[in-house]
Amino acid sequence: MEKEHLRSQGWFGKKGKDGFIYRAWMKNQGIPSHQLQGKPVIGICNTWSELTPCNAHFRELAESVKNGIYEAGGYPVEFPVMSLGETLMKPTAMLYRNLVSMDVEESIRANPLDGVVLLCGCDKTTPALVMGACSVDLPTIVISGGPMLTGKHRGKDIGTSDIWTFFEDNRSGTMSDEELYTAEACLARSKGHCAVMGTASTMACMVESLGLSLPDNAAIPAADSRRKALAHLSGNRIVEMVKEDLKLSDILTRKAFENAITVNAAIGGSTNFIIHLLAIAARIGVELSIDDFNTAARGVPLLANLQPSGKYFMEDFYYAGGLPALMKELQSHLHNETITISGKPMADNYSDCVCYNRDLIGTLETPFNTTAGIVVVKGNLAENGAVLKPSAATPALLKHTGKAVVFEDIDDYKHKIDDPELDVGESSILVLKNVGPRGYPGMPEVGNMSIPKKLLDQGVRDMVRISDGRMSGTGFGTVVLHVSPEAAVGGTLAVVQNGDVITLDVQAGILHLEVSDEEISLRKAKLNLHGNIVNRGYTHLYQMHVEQAHLGADFDFLKGGSGSKVVKDSH
Numbered sequence: 001m002e003k004e005h006l007r008s009q010g011w012f013g014k015k016g017k018d019g020f021i022y023r024a025w026m027k028n029q030g031i032p033s034h035q036l037q038g039k040p041v042i043g044i045c046n047t048w049s050e051l052t053p054c055n056a057h058f059r060e061l062a063e064s065v066k067n068g069i070y071e072a073g074g075y076p077v078e079f080p081v082m083s084l085g086e087t088l089m090k091p092t093a094m095l096y097r098n099l100v101s102m103d104v105e106e107s108i109r110a111n112p113l114d115g116v117v118l119l120c121g122c123d124k125t126t127p128a129l130v131m132g133a134c135s136v137d138l139p140t141i142v143i144s145g146g147p148m149l150t151g152k153h154r155g156k157d158i159g160t161s162d163i164w165t166f167f168e169d170n171r172s173g174t175m176s177d178e179e180l181y182t183a184e185a186c187l188a189r190s191k192g193h194c195a196v197m198g199t200a201s202t203m204a205c206m207v208e209s210l211g212l213s214l215p216d217n218a219a220i221p222a223a224d225s226r227r228k229a230l231a232h233l234s235g236n237r238i239v240e241m242v243k244e245d246l247k248l249s250d251i252l253t254r255k256a257f258e259n260a261i262t263v264n265a266a267i268g269g270s271t272n273f274i275i276h277l278l279a280i281a282a283r284i285g286v287e288l289s290i291d292d293f294n295t296a297a298r299g300v301p302l303l304a305n306l307q308p309s310g311k312y313f314m315e316d317f318y319y320a321g322g323l324p325a326l327m328k329e330l331q332s333h334l335h336n337e338t339i340t341i342s343g344k345p346m347a348d349n350y351s352d353c354v355c356y357n358r359d360l361i362g363t364l365e366t367p368f369n370t371t372a373g374i375v376v377v378k379g380n381l382a383e384n385g386a387v388l389k390p391s392a393a394t395p396a397l398l399k400h401t402g403k404a405v406v407f408e409d410i411d412d413y414k415h416k417i418d419d420p421e422l423d424v425g426e427s428s429i430l431v432l433k434n435v436g437p438r439g440y441p442g443m444p445e446v447g448n449m450s451i452p453k454k455l456l457d458q459g460v461r462d463m464v465r466i467s468d469g470r471m472s473g474t475g476f477g478t479v480v481l482h483v484s485p486e487a488a489v490g491g492t493l494a495v496v497q498n499g500d501v502i503t504l505d506v507q508a509g510i511l512h513l514e515v516s517d518e519e520i521s522l523r524k525a526k527l528n529l530h531g532n533i534v535n536r537g538y539t540h541l542y543q544m545h546v547e548q549a550h551l552g553a554d555f556d557f558l559k560g561g562s563g564s565k566v567v568k569d570s571h
């Protein structure tokens with residue numbers, strides 16, 4: 001691309017008062033004039049925050065990106081956007097994903113940028129940044145922060161997925177409070193995001209399989225020096241991408257999305273993947289529906305033996321060959337010709353890769369598990385769909401009929417779950433309402449609700465659980481999530497009553513409430529749906545505009561993009 005065609009020259013190349021103002025204030029940072037005279041200006045969109053521990057090392061990572069940009073002849077400008085820390089934010093980081101996507105979109109478009117590097121790590125930061133960037137569609141590279149080193153506790157490898165077991169063990173008395181306390185310091189022992197195939201790692205694999213990052217982005221640990229080298233190389237590459245005018249929309253084709261779905265099945269990726277990928281597709285204008293998640297990955301087995309579906313950690317995954325080695329095994333299921341940020345076919349990322357640990361990365365002939373992917377189930381209890389991750393479930397429960405034990409909302413659940421009088425048995429189905437996008441609001445990760453204490457004491461460790469909420473990507477169990485329509489908008493979930501019989505048949509793709517249509521209609525007519533709308537601020541905007549989970553839970557007015565053009569000046 002010629003210098004005069006650079007988008008940033010619409011600011012820095014201007015004559016007159018506007019150009020003067022655009023340049024003069026940048027110079028207060030000690031920038032010599034030549035930096036603003038036709039070099040590609042690359043934004044480094046940084047989700048660094050000490051309130052997002054998983055992204056707290058990003059200032060450092062940004063320096064490596066800058067070095068790469070300078071080296072390739074570009075001019076880097078780092079800018080912050082709102083960060084989303086999964087562990088601290090109440091009521092849930094997901095409430096703010098769409099807000100951050102707006103921050104990112106507007107920050108990119110409004111500023112003199114020719115290309116963007118997105119620094120993301122903790123769960124929601126990745127989809128939020130990619131969604132926002134898609135709505136502008138400049139040349140863009142994603143760099144993930146990388147996973148933490150594997151936790152070590154009393155001779156055992158531990159990671160986020162162990163938290164769920166720790167607390168069941170603590171409640172049932174097999175793990176002491178003191179042991180819990182020491183585990184706290186051992187679990188998150190280095191910089192980086194969750195060390196298992198939770199949502200953050202899933203998102204890192206998603207961007208790599210979509211073609212939006214350099215190979216190995218998904219698994220290099222945050223603490224490994226090669227993460228910085230990858231950031232440096234990404235800085236090099238983004239400058240070239242600007243010259244080639246290689247934009248997000250050139251990479252994010254329908255086939256790229258199908259690749260991501262296939263890879264997600266083979267890695268045992270998080271159920272949150274569905275929501276985020278649907279939202280991203282809608283931003284870039286690619287047709288993708290929830291049903292595609294059942295079809296695109298058909299026949300793909302689980303290759304990765306990673307927690308929570310298996311035993312290893314992300315660090316081990318990198319040493320085993322990482323995502324490229326896994327994608328090489330998957331070649332016959334992938335569109336190998338889709339192009340990536342390199343401008344070259346996807347296959348170039350993995351054709352020469354070697355796997356160093358066959359116990360971690362299986363082959364199509366000898367996979368880790370023949371059951372893979374995320375299954376979409378439908379029926380009168382979820383007309384638009386609900387999802388379940390079979391590899392994290394108990395096989396015997398994948399076809400199950402049981403009586404509902406209903407919790408009207410999360411407070412009702414917390415109040416009743418450990419009540420010894422609760423009428424519940426191991427074949428019961430726990431139903432939690434009003435934890436959907438509009439209902440909670442923000443669709444929190446409470447879908448893998450804990451088992452009643454009295455059943456835990458009997459040794460029960462899994463039950464069928466159904467809700468309109470989400471589950472942490474690190475969670476497991478026979479958990480039906482994302483029921484759409486949600487209870488708060490009058491979905492059938494809202495009218496399930498204690499004792500109603502529910503059938504789940506994952507193989508057949510069915511989630512059915514054994515109650516007649518007439519009775520369901522009668523119950524729905526009595527619903528009062530308007531009790532829970534917050535009347536001001538961002539939460540109000542969210543509740544008024546959030547779409548249902550099967551569409552990606554984005555705002556209805558954010559679909560598509562507005563491009564990168566801004567015709568009016570500011571003075």
Ligand code: FES
Pocket residue numbers: 054085086087121122123160193194198200
């Ligand atoms: Fe940030 Fe798990 S809490 S990735």
Ligand code: MG
Pocket residue numbers: 086123198199445472473474
């Ligand atoms: Mg999470």
